[in-house]
Amino acid sequence: MSRGGGRGNRRGGHRFDRGGDQRLREAKDEQYQLIDDSSEIIKTFKQFALQLDAKHDRHERIVKLSRDVTIESKRIIFLIHTINSSNDSKKEQILDQANFRLKQVEANLFQAIAQELVGEDPHQFLRAFSAGLQEYIEAKTFYQFMVSASIPHWNEIQKDLTYAQEATEEGAEASEILTPVLPTEYMLGVGDLTGELMRRCINCVGMGELDACKQLCGFLRQVYRIFAGFDTFGYKEFGRKTYVMRQSLAKTENVCYTIQVRGSEVPKHLLAQAIHMSMDNPEEDEGFY
Amino acid sequence: MIMQNVHQNPAQDEVLKCCNSSRANFATCKTHYAQLAALVPVNQFYHFNDMWRFATQKLAFLVSLTFFLETGKLASFEEVAESLGLKPEREKGFHLDLEDYLTGLLQMASELARFATNSVTSGNYDRPIEISKFVSELNAGFRLLNLKNDSLRKKFDALKYDVKKIEEIVYDVSIRGLRPAAGNADQAGN
Numbered sequence: 001m002s003r004g005g006g007r008g009n010r011r012g013g014h015r016f017d018r019g020g021d022q023r024l025r026e027a028k029d030e031q032y033q034l035i036d037d038s039s040e041i042i043k044t045f046k047q048f049a050l051q052l053d054a055k056h057d058r059h060e061r062i063v064k065l066s067r068d069v070t071i072e073s074k075r076i077i078f079l080i081h082t083i084n085s086s087n088d089s090k091k092e093q094i095l096d097q098a099n100f101r102l103k104q105v106e107a108n109l110f111q112a113i114a115q116e117l118v119g120e121d122p123h124q125f126l127r128a129f130s131a132g133l134q135e136y137i138e139a140k141t142f143y144q145f146m147v148s149a150s151i152p153h154w155n156e157i158q159k160d161l162t163y164a165q166e167a168t169e170e171g172a173e174a175s176e177i178l179t180p181v182l183p184t185e186y187m188l189g190v191g192d193l194t195g196e197l198m199r200r201c202i203n204c205v206g207m208g209e210l211d212a213c214k215q216l217c218g219f220l221r222q223v224y225r226i227f228a229g230f231d232t233f234g235y236k237e238f239g240r241k242t243y244v245m246r247q248s249l250a251k252t253e254n255v256c257y258t259i260q261v262r263g264s265e266v267p268k269h270l271l272a273q274a275i276h277m278s279m280d281n282p283e284e285d286e287g288f289y
Numbered sequence: 290m291i292m293q294n295v296h297q298n299p300a301q302d303e304v305l306k307c308c309n310s311s312r313a314n315f316a317t318c319k320t321h322y323a324q325l326a327a328l329v330p331v332n333q334f335y336h337f338n339d340m341w342r343f344a345t346q347k348l349a350f351l352v353s354l355t356f357f358l359e360t361g362k363l364a365s366f367e368e369v370a371e372s373l374g375l376k377p378e379r380e381k382g383f384h385l386d387l388e389d390y391l392t393g394l395l396q397m398a399s400e401l402a403r404f405a406t407n408s409v410t411s412g413n414y415d416r417p418i419e420i421s422k423f424v425s426e427l428n429a430g431f432r433l434l435n436l437k438n439d440s441l442r443k444k445f446d447a448l449k450y451d452v453k454k455i456e457e458i459v460y461d462v463s464i465r466g467l468r469p470a471a472g473n474a475d476q477a478g479n
Contacts, residue, residue, distance in 0.1 A: 015302065041426045041430045042433070044430070049435065052388075054437070
């Protein structure tokens with residue numbers, strides 16, 4: 001039957017890919033016709049099926065968008081990591097490019113998500129876009145930190161993800177749609193940011209940027225202090241992130257310590273090696289990018 | 290708990306008494322849901338709904354079971370919502386989630402499988418046949434749904450075992466000649 005061809009079209013192991021399988025849908029439609037139509041129960045269940053399908057399809061569309069957001073955000077973060085501070089013109093260029101790409105993500109992907117969420121309770125689909133949103137917040141705050149050594153409030157990030165809808169011809173008023181930036185998502189994104197800042201710190205040592213290391217360490221300490229104060233009942237994520245953050249902070253502090261203690265005795269370019277040898281833990285892999 | 294009494298004494302009038310007391314309790318549920326609705330801010334239903342999801346599913350199950358025992362028919366989504374004091378649609382306020390309603394129906398099917406067994410034990414031989422017809426229609430309906438691999442799907446997979454059990458009961462009853470004559474069976478089934 002058409003099932004065989006359908007299966008070949010699907011990407012391997014990709015159990016979310018229902019929407020693209022047109023022939024399977026047509027086969028199912030035939031199946032609907034064959035069942036006895038007259039029963040009340042059957043009629044109501046057909047309605048239910050439509051409702052559930054609509055909800056699942058929406059969920060899947062948001063998941064796809066969210067994955068694109070995640071990939072692009074991770075690439076932007078990598079881009080920002082390539083900044084070699086001693087070469088300022090390059091830094092400007094890289095930051096501009098990062099900003100441009102962030103704006104692209106906002107304008108295209110998040111707007112599409114906002115469209116999907118019109119008229120729906122966003123919490124119902126939160127799990128679909130949560131990962132993408134956190135990754136994006138990580139990228140955005142990292143960018144902002146490189147520009148101004150501070151991170152934006154979530155209300156500011158929300159503004160970037162709010163889109164004006166013009167009044168339509170049918171007389172609907174001009175309104176705003178948005179992808180909600182929940183404070184919890186923001187905080188989890190900042191938690192991830194600490195991991196990136198730790199990497200930056202270590203890169204800085206390799207490049208001889210010792211002041212930047214101290215600055216990063218101080219910032220990281222502040223963030224950790226706040227996270228350590230949270231009561232994480234009901235949100236396991238926070239507990240995990242706090243634990244990872246503590247490790248990142250410990251590494252950063254070790255770096256600063258090593259700079260302080262051995263900075264005078266070892267030439268700068270060998271300092272990086274010295275630090276690497278003093279750290280035991282391999283870094284976690286964050287997944288595909 | 291009240292509904293568990295129907296297993297003990299499945300004579301029709303006893304059953305109806307249980308149903309009436311349940312209905313009284315459903316009215317209490319209405320006030321509780323109203324209080325809950327007052328606490329939850331608008332548009333944040335799904336933010337908090339995991340807290341009461343289990344209770345809602347159980348209540349949906351009880352309402353549909355009561356309804357079936359009273360009328361032999363499937364309680365519609367709107368009827369269940371109304372019995373519990375919930376709106377059927379999200380736009381109208383604190384609402385009954387479709388998936389909770391469906392989970393309740395599946396729980397009802399399991400309960401009916403048990404009920405069928407007990408009916409036969411107490412000598413009521415045409416009720417299992419009614420139940421069998423009802424549950425297989427339910428099964429046919431559920432087969433039309435495209436389910437994700439979530440808890441609803443798992444419960445739906447359990448439904449076929451309930452169907453099987455009920456059919457075995459009907460088989461046991463028929464093969465021993467305990468089944469009422471064909472004319473009676475049609476009346477009982479309708």
